[in-house]
Structure formats: structure tokens, C-alpha cells
Amino acid sequence: MSTQSMLTSWIQGQKPRAHEVKDASVFYRNLEEALDGLRANHAMFTPNISAWKSGEGVDFCSNDILHLGFTGQIRAAFEEELARHPNHNLHSGGVRMLDGNYEYIQQVENEIAEFHGAETALIVNSGFDGNTAIFGALPRPGDAIIYDELVHPSSIDGMVHSLAVCRKPIRHNDCDHFREVLASVVESEEGVRDGSRCVLVAVESVYSMHGDVCPLREMVDIAKEVCPLGNVEFIVDEAHGTGIVGPKGAGLVSALGMEKEVAVRLHTCGKSLASAGAAILGNITVRSALTNFARSVIYTTAPSFHMVASMKAGYHLLKTGAAQKAQENIIYLIKRFVTAIRANHDFQKASEMGIVWVPLCKDLEERKFLVHIVPIRTRDRYSYWLAFHLQLAGYCIYPLDHPVVPKGQSCIRLIVHGANTEAQIDGMVKSTCEWAREMVEIETGAAEGNNRIPKAAQQVYAMMGAAA
Numbered sequence: 001m002s003t004q005s006m007l008t009s010w011i012q013g014q015k016p017r018a019h020e021v022k023d024a025s026v027f028y029r030n031l032e033e034a035l036d037g038l039r040a041n042h043a044m045f046t047p048n049i050s051a052w053k054s055g056e057g058v059d060f061c062s063n064d065i066l067h068l069g070f071t072g073q074i075r076a077a078f079e080e081e082l083a084r085h086p087n088h089n090l091h092s093g094g095v096r097m098l099d100g101n102y103e104y105i106q107q108v109e110n111e112i113a114e115f116h117g118a119e120t121a122l123i124v125n126s127g128f129d130g131n132t133a134i135f136g137a138l139p140r141p142g143d144a145i146i147y148d149e150l151v152h153p154s155s156i157d158g159m160v161h162s163l164a165v166c167r168k169p170i171r172h173n174d175c176d177h178f179r180e181v182l183a184s185v186v187e188s189e190e191g192v193r194d195g196s197r198c199v200l201v202a203v204e205s206v207y208s209m210h211g212d213v214c215p216l217r218e219m220v221d222i223a224k225e226v227c228p229l230g231n232v233e234f235i236v237d238e239a240h241g242t243g244i245v246g247p248k249g250a251g252l253v254s255a256l257g258m259e260k261e262v263a264v265r266l267h268t269c270g271k272s273l274a275s276a277g278a279a280i281l282g283n284i285t286v287r288s289a290l291t292n293f294a295r296s297v298i299y300t301t302a303p304s305f306h307m308v309a310s311m312k313a314g315y316h317l318l319k320t321g322a323a324q325k326a327q328e329n330i331i332y333l334i335k336r337f338v339t340a341i342r343a344n345h346d347f348q349k350a351s352e353m354g355i356v357w358v359p360l361c362k363d364l365e366e367r368k369f370l371v372h373i374v375p376i377r378t379r380d381r382y383s384y385w386l387a388f389h390l391q392l393a394g395y396c397i398y399p400l401d402h403p404v405v406p407k408g409q410s411c412i413r414l415i416v417h418g419a420n421t422e423a424q425i426d427g428m429v430k431s432t433c434e435w436a437r438e439m440v441e442i443e444t445g446a447a448e449g450n451n452r453i454p455k456a457a458q459q460v461y462a463m464m465g466a467a468a
Ligand SMILES: Cc1ncc(COP(=O)(O)O)c(C=O)c1O
Pocket: 126, 127, 128, 129, 131, 152, 154, 204, 208, 237, 239, 240, 268, 269, 270, 277, 278
């Protein structure tokens, strides 16, 4: 699908529809009315196929971060794995704790656990299932949960169904706020105070909207200080750190050598490992609790051979260092992007005017970990205009606007991949700076004909008009 046809299909998807079903039953009318709420905010998801998939655009958006999928590396490793098991079954045969268990899945779990320096690994069908299992099953009655306000919805879904006595959010990556909230939980919950109940702390190693890394060492030290009885345990979702951070991509916990200080980790394979499924790491107690209390583990068919083989293929590429070049290229290109955009006069001017800015420009050199996600922040609603500009220039990248992100946090999210090139990054910089210049001219009244809308947006709005 070309960028033009993708935009056309997206525009079509934002047109109100409730009036078209006014004679249908109330069930359909109510659903279309709710969907019209999304359409009014241009927030309706439509089944697009990104232009990079047909080679008509550059991939700056997909979760195939190391490009193990794009380059065919994962397919080759998977096919080799299949060839080693010519008599494999497609089905697992049942739920894991009844007929669904098999030797191969146990072997792969052992290999994954070893790679991450964990006692056990439990493979589940997805990261979403993993988080609902972790947070639904592990908190016992009277336990409290403290979570970073940006944790994934799957963690929140699990917490909502847990037996925890309370759930308290903390401001994103804010250690002082963590200390304050932890102290208030100790104060209000007797069981936590006397050490008979615990506090579970939910964080992510890398946050997908901000591209920043959890101050895990600092948070664990604060927990030890505030709760010297040792009843605070950490749960780290490594979905965006897997394959990217740490030795051979083993994750943040491994990078910091904190394997013994973190009770539970979640590694997903649908992102940088270009396959599917997830593994929950913990000790034998954690594993037993999950296989006996977690509804998304107990009441579902055990993972199939094919999914487990694809996970093994991804881990094989990490272990053998086959993904290392991609990992290094990502960091190199991120530095190249930030250095170039920081030096550009038009971009600087637009940043000073609060039109568009890249938070990473401020502290690139101070960051202990660089990852693949670079948010490009814009004034509210400008994220669409910048995204239109970049998409029409051939860069596949999406705007994130309210309600997907809180008001005032509009951005587009540049995801740099293993097989992206210098030329692609340079083109992205050039195109972003052209838009910044156009916006500065518009805002300072220097634009031709005193036009208030940038050219790419005019083009898209004309397409919208034609589609109406
Ligand atoms: C932080 C985080 N955790 C968990 C998940 C869910 O993983 P999966 O896609 O394997 O269900 C995601 C996916 O978007 C995620 O970003």
C-alpha cells in the first residue's frame, strides 16, 4: 500500500458513520456512536498496511527493531529450527498443566532462563497474557502495588483483577515520588508496615512512548531504605529492552547485574525478536504461582511448537551475536540523527518557538543507555502535520496525539531499526527540518500568501475533501 493510498484509507476511516446505521438495531447504533467519538478525534484505527512493507517507504515505525524480520534472518533461523524437528506437532494438545506440556517447550524455557541468568522461564502466548498473569496472580490479599504511570495497559488489566489491597501510580521515572508513595503505603497498610504483606513495584525497562530507561538501581535502593524488612519486590517488563539493552540484548536487569534483586521479568518476542510469544522469568515459587493461579496461563491452550521454535530462533540470533551489528547500527544512527538535527538552524529556531523539539537533544551525552525510540515532540495537533509531511516524503512514521498520549504530549515517535541506513536518517533529518522551517515561516507571518497550513497538510486535507 503506498503512502497516498494509506492516507486515503485513514481519511475514509475518520468519516462519521452513526447516521448510516440509524435503521439498524440498537446494538449496532450504540457501537457506531462510540466509534464516531474516536473518528471525531481522528483516532479511529483503520486496517492500513504500512508503505514500507511494499518497499514504498522507509520503516521508522515498526516493532521489528533489529530488522531480523525485514532482513529474513529470523525466517532463516526458524527454518533451520524446523528442519531439526521434522516430526513436530502443530498442536500442543491442551492447556499447559494438563496435556499441553512437551519436552521442547521445557528445553527452550531452560535456554531462555539461562540466557537471562534467571532460575526459571515460563513461556506464554503473548506479552499481554504474561502481564495479566503476573499482575493477576502474584499479589496476595493485603499486598500493595505501586506502578509507573506509563506501564502498559496489560499490566493495569492484570492489577485490576488482582487481590491487591491498593494500587498506586507514581509519576513517570520519578524516584522522589516513588519514595513518597512507598512511605505513604507503609503508613497506611498495617501488613506492609509489619512486614507480613509486601509491595510489588511495576516498572518497564524501556518506555515505549518516551524512549527512556527506568532508574531501576535507584528505585531498588530507595525500596531497601524505606522498607528495611525486605518486603518490596520489583517486576520489570522488558518488552522494549529485549534484544536492545544489556549483554547481547539480555535486558536492563542483566545490564545492571540485578538478576538477584528483581523478582519477576517479562521478555516479549514480538518486537526486536521479530516473532511472537513471551517468557516470564522468576524463581520456582513464581513459576508455580503462575501455573496455579494465573487465569491466562491455566485456561488457555499451551503455546504451539511453531511459536516456541520462532522464539528459540530469535534467542539463537541474540546468543550467537548475529544481531550485534544491528544493535550497534541503531545506536550509531540515533547519535547521527540527534547530532544533525541539533545543529540545524531551522530546527533550533522551531524548538525555541515551541513548535517541535527532540528531548534527547538536551541530554544525549549524559544518557547511560541509548535505545531505538526517539520521540519528536510537537505543539498539540502539530504532530499530525509533521507526520503528513514525513509520510508524503516516504518516511513511515505515525503521530501520537491525545487521547493516545496525555494532552500536551503530542509527538511522533521515530523508531530506528537495525537495517536503517545513514541516507535514510539524513533524509529524515532533512525532511523534519524543512517542515520546521515552513512552520517558523507560518508562525512569523513570513509564509507565502500568509497561509496558516503547511503544504503537506493542505495536500492531505484536499484528499479529505475529495473523499467527503
Ligand atoms: C511494555 C509492553 N508490555 C507488554 C506488551 C504486550 O506484548 P505482546 O505484544 O507480546 O502481547 C507490549 C506490547 O505492545 C508492551 O509494549
